[in-house]
Amino acid sequence: MTEFLLILIIALAVYGFVLNKSKANALSEVNIMHSQPHYHGLYSAFMTLVPAIILLISWSFIVNMITNITLREFFSDVTDSGLVRFYTDGVIAYVEGTSDRIIDHIGFLPAVEHYQSLQYNNKILQFIVVLTLTLMFFRYSLKFVEVQFKARDYIEKVVVYVMRASAVFAIFVTIGIVLSLLFETLRFFDSVNVFDFLFGLHWSPQMAIRADQVGSSGSFGAVPVFTGTLLIAFIAMSVAAPVGMFSAIYLSQYASDRVRSYAKPIIEILAGIPTVVYGFFAVITVAPFFRDMGAFLSFTNMSSESALIAGSVLGIMIIPFVASLTDDALTAVPRSLKEGSLAMGATLSETTKQVIIPASFHGIVGSFLLAFSRAIGETMIVVMAAGFAANLTFNPFDSVSTVTVQIVGLLTGDQEFDSPKTLSAFALAFVLFFITLILNVISLTIVKKYREEYE
Amino acid sequence: MNNISLRNKKEKRFQLYGKTAVLVAISFLGILLFNIFSTGISAFKQTYVAVNLNIPLDVNKSEINPRAELNKSFLKMFPEIQSRTERRAALSLLSKGAKYEFEELLDENEGKSIEGYHWFLASADLDMYIKGTVKRQGDTAGRIDENQMKFVDQLESKNLIELQSNKYLLSSADSREPEMAGIKGAIIGSLYSILIAFLVSFPIAVMAAVYLEKIATKNKFSDLIETNINNLAAVPSIVFGLLGLAIFLNFFELPRSAPLVGGLTLALMTLPTIVIASRAAIKSVPPSIEEAAIGMGASKVQTIFGFTLPLAMPGILTGTIIGIAQAIGETAPLLMIGMVAFVVDVPGGPMDASTALPVQIYLWADSPERAFTERTSAAIMVLLAFLILLNLTAIYLRKKLEKKW
Numbered sequence: 075m076t077e078f079l080l081i082l083i084i085a086l087a088v089y090g091f092v093l094n095k096s097k098a099n100a101l102s103e104v105n106i107m108h109s110q111p112h113y114h115g116l117y118s119a120f121m122t123l124v125p126a127i128i129l130l131i132s133w134s135f136i137v138n139m140i141t142n143i144t145l146r147e148f149f150s151d152v153t154d155s156g157l158v159r160f161y162t163d164g165v166i167a168y169v170e171g172t173s174d175r176i177i178d179h180i181g182f183l184p185a186v187e188h189y190q191s192l193q194y195n196n197k198i199l200q201f202i203v204v205l206t207l208t209l210m211f212f213r214y215s216l217k218f219v220e221v222q223f224k225a226r227d228y229i230e231k232v233v234v235y236v237m238r239a240s241a242v243f244a245i246f247v248t249i250g251i252v253l254s255l256l257f258e259t260l261r262f263f264d265s266v267n268v269f270d271f272l273f274g275l276h277w278s279p280q281m282a283i284r285a286d287q288v289g290s291s292g293s294f295g296a297v298p299v300f301t302g303t304l305l306i307a308f309i310a311m312s313v314a315a316p317v318g319m320f321s322a323i324y325l326s327q328y329a330s331d332r333v334r335s336y337a338k339p340i341i342e343i344l345a346g347i348p349t350v351v352y353g354f355f356a357v358i359t360v361a362p363f364f365r366d367m368g369a370f371l372s373f374t375n376m377s378s379e380s381a382l383i384a385g386s387v388l389g390i391m392i393i394p395f396v397a398s399l400t401d402d403a404l405t406a407v408p409r410s411l412k413e414g415s416l417a418m419g420a421t422l423s424e425t426t427k428q429v430i431i432p433a434s435f436h437g438i439v440g441s442f443l444l445a446f447s448r449a450i451g452e453t454m455i456v457v458m459a460a461g462f463a464a465n466l467t468f469n470p471f472d473s474v475s476t477v478t479v480q481i482v483g484l485l486t487g488d489q490e491f492d493s494p495k496t497l498s499a500f501a502l503a504f505v506l507f508f509i510t511l512i513l514n515v516i517s518l519t520i521v522k523k524y525r526e527e528y529e
Numbered sequence: 530m531n532n533i534s535l536r537n538k539k540e541k542r543f544q545l546y547g548k549t550a551v552l553v554a555i556s557f558l559g560i561l562l563f564n565i566f567s568t569g570i571s572a573f574k575q576t577y578v579a580v581n582l583n584i585p586l587d588v589n590k591s592e593i594n595p596r597a598e599l600n601k602s603f604l605k606m607f608p609e610i611q612s613r614t615e616r617r618a619a620l621s622l623l624s625k626g627a628k629y630e631f632e633e634l635l636d637e638n639e640g641k642s643i644e645g646y647h648w649f650l651a652s653a654d655l656d657m658y659i660k661g662t663v664k665r666q667g668d669t670a671g672r673i674d675e676n677q678m679k680f681v682d683q684l685e686s687k688n689l690i691e692l693q694s695n696k697y698l699l700s701s702a703d704s705r706e707p708e709m710a711g712i713k714g715a716i717i718g719s720l721y722s723i724l725i726a727f728l729v730s731f732p733i734a735v736m737a738a739v740y741l742e743k744i745a746t747k748n749k750f751s752d753l754i755e756t757n758i759n760n761l762a763a764v765p766s767i768v769f770g771l772l773g774l775a776i777f778l779n780f781f782e783l784p785r786s787a788p789l790v791g792g793l794t795l796a797l798m799t800l801p802t803i804v805i806a807s808r809a810a811i812k813s814v815p816p817s818i819e820e821a822a823i824g825m826g827a828s829k830v831q832t833i834f835g836f837t838l839p840l841a842m843p844g845i846l847t848g849t850i851i852g853i854a855q856a857i858g859e860t861a862p863l864l865m866i867g868m869v870a871f872v873v874d875v876p877g878g879p880m881d882a883s884t885a886l887p888v889q890i891y892l893w894a895d896s897p898e899r900a901f902t903e904r905t906s907a908a909i910m911v912l913l914a915f916l917i918l919l920n921l922t923a924i925y926l927r928k929k930l931e932k933k934w
Binding site: 138142159163226229230233234236237238240241242243244245247248250251254255257258316317318319320321323324325327328329337340341343344346347348349350351352353354355357358359390393394397421422423424426427444447448450451452453454457458478481482485486499500503506507510511514515518 | 536537539540542543544549550553554564732733736739740745757761763765768781800828829854855858865867869887891894895902912920
């Protein structure tokens, strides 16, 4: 029915376009029109389509809400909201024929009946209302084919509105992120104290499944998770910073154009490889390598999920971020500074160390901060190579856990809805979002400011 | 200046550090790729075992129980078998999937007799031994014990074990049996997600870029949008996964594990990348062209759609392809919206439960079954091939279409 309605509306729009265009064409043969004929055609098509589609979308949205609210009534004795969701989904799937499972609950069959009648009435009502309204707009749009009618202005206004809405959409994405994280985080803080979360030293989010179980009430002190994240990120930076920075120095100061044109893209390939590939690499190659090294150096207490493994692979991944941003910073230093130093008799390495690096120091710091924020937010490598148990340690040979590992661990697999365990993932994500945001803002500001200095 | 040689030495050393750093970075890439390729290449071959079949013409093929008949024929090749253990040991060399191959063979030969040796899929354990992934130690190799090894040796001496090309890897979906597992379901799921991500993010991103570059007057509001987009580009991908979970699954109540939701989530993630690239492309169109259009009486919108956008399109497309390539390899947000289910069917549409290629890689890499390791590498090779293809397209577009003004 809805498909038929859509086809009908589109057909009407096309018809309006053809009708108005030919009418305008006829007019334009004897008059000088404000707008070209196809704008008149488009005017009718827009007038038919836009209100109809807005109406259809908001209609289905509202009906969806009504359906969910009324269906929930049938299962009002169930307290777990996840279970209610499961039941209502079951009703919908049963009616739509995608599943023939009858759920063993007293409210199921009445709910099915209710949903069926709701669907039926909704479809008829939708068809009549939407079609009538569309026809009205269609009729209305046909009246305006006149010499002085500014069809083009109207069309362009709509186009500009669409553009503005698209740009504002990005803001809505940010607001969506903040609100969805904040909302769940606040619910989490209903059951767990903010200070216990931020400063507690023990993290074990597993909750008791039954009320009579002892000892596993779950504790949400996130400090071990934060320190684990920092430890891995620092290890990553200690791999990426020297390699990335020295490559950037070599490629920008020493390498010939030919070498540069090959080496730079090759290093940047490292950034294009999916992180899940690095994770796999860490597990099958780097972990055994470190284990053998550990055995060779008679280190017996090295964990197979040690921070060192995840950190060093993460470091490889962020080399290109450091390298290309540092390279940008180094090449932005005015030639005159470099040449002045060389002319005074300094060697190229002295020039680099004493003139170019100090002059581009802001940019380099900015690139490090950006790479660091990448390292903190990276997920797959640590999920695959680091452990889930959050130990409070700074020993790189121990297994530690990170914020992202915890989020993935808490939100995949069987979820208990509304439990502090699930909600704690949102609280962690909020902290992650907030910290990376601050790092990004700082580094972008530094980079921008520094760039302006030399322009 | 008696320390000039010292300074020159320092200079040399500094240069050496730089060279080493570049070489280290490149060799990391080399090691990574070499590792993946050397473990993955064997997954494109698959071990098959020949079974001597003898099904005469007059047997009604629909009455045959395929598993029992196949097992009977296979055991007939070893007349010395006495005990149950031995029978079980011999039969365990065949894959559970051999039954389906036999069914197919029966269907193909309806009304004909089937005689002679036919090749059937071997179990993953035998496969790993034949490929040398597990080494032989005495009479055992990995999970192949002495009982089984007896039959393996017999088959090998008669040349009844062979490596053939792997039909399953690219043409079937996931399976519990490594030898039958494939990535077709994951590839289709990825394609649906990417298509949706493209259809949603491309128009919005291009419109937003045009607005910011050509229409918006520079004020606080446009600055806000700009910083906002720059920051969105650096938000960790997992946060977008949580956004998708909260908005698409919990608020709009869309189905879990569906490529539709995955695509929408990836669309939000790629949006800023495409906006930034499009803005750069639009900025590079020389104003003289636009001014000429305006001078000829075109309106602003006409100029944008008639001149600016077509001229900026190569740059916009290049940026879009790079954004899409990023989205193809993205795993974390898809984990959040439940695209990690074990799905044995190839999805038929964007609303069906599905995985995606990188998620499949994650699932296989996580599997304790050792036979999945080479398949994981093979799946990575396919993923990398996709990415290389996309990037080459981007490079080609840039070289071919981009004009230097």
